[in-house]
Amino acid sequence: MIHTAFGAGTIVSCQGAVMTVQFPQSGEKKFVLPDAMWRGLLRYDGDDSV
Secondary structure, eight states: OEETTTEEOEEEEEETTEEEEEETTTEEEEEETTHHHHTTSEEOOOOOOO
16 A cells, blocks of 8 residues: 555555554554545555565
8 A cells, every 4th residue: 555644555454444554664554444545545556466
């Protein structure tokens, strides 16, 4: 995932509507879906290798 302020991160869990993303510089952050995507805070980076 790419966050507007935190940069690139890795999804570590998704429980219901809450997704937790680990960012190298900022640590773990929780986001409510789909609101975070609709508001433009997060976007999928398209890497399906994981």
